[in-house]
Amino acid sequence: DQQVKQNSPSLSVQEGRISILNCDYTNSMFDYFLWYKKYPAEGPTFLISISSIKDKNEDGRFTVFLNKSAKHLSLHIVPSQPGDSAVYFCAASFMNRDDKIIFGKGTRLHILP
């Protein structure tokens, strides 16, 4: 059972425009959410996170929005740049449990020139 779902395997966006990556989760006990970015031949790297007590967190060009009632979060990248082309993983974890972070299958983002 996929507890964290990224339903779009890939997304293409024009350079300079906004990229919106979506993620849904099924377990309402999740209380912390993360986005990781992965380039080919490299491990995933942490991008941005959000606690369930917030509905928005911003870091430069990256903003994550959380809608708890819909069990949905999204990552906005504005403006999109060529270096943003990568696979983006959504992940979730539980309060006071350090045993695992559960990842989605990832969305491959292509930034078009």
Added chain:
Amino acid sequence: DSGVTQTPKHLITATGQRVTLRCSPRSGDLSVYWYQQSLDQGLQFLIQYYNGEERAKGNILERFSAQQFPDLHSELNLSSLELGDSALYFCASSVASRRGRIEKLFFGSGTQLSVL
């Protein structure tokens, strides 16, 4: 560079064989996690160790085992290998944690295992 070192980068072996993947966590990190990434799957959590002790198990097969040594490096042992075990295996480490939230995992660059 994440500071997490995985060896080897690539491994090609035959069905039925046994291999060992090695991971050195970031300096100071006590927790080590193993994840598997197959072709159309996300990052599947396998197992976590904290300061030498197994902390949590995920979707790890009985043919697979792991351990964390006193120097905190970890090894993932995969035995009786099958074609379906071909995947990218990632190790990650995090800052020392008792029962708090993981805020970040730092990943190695992975070991690509090909079972022929």
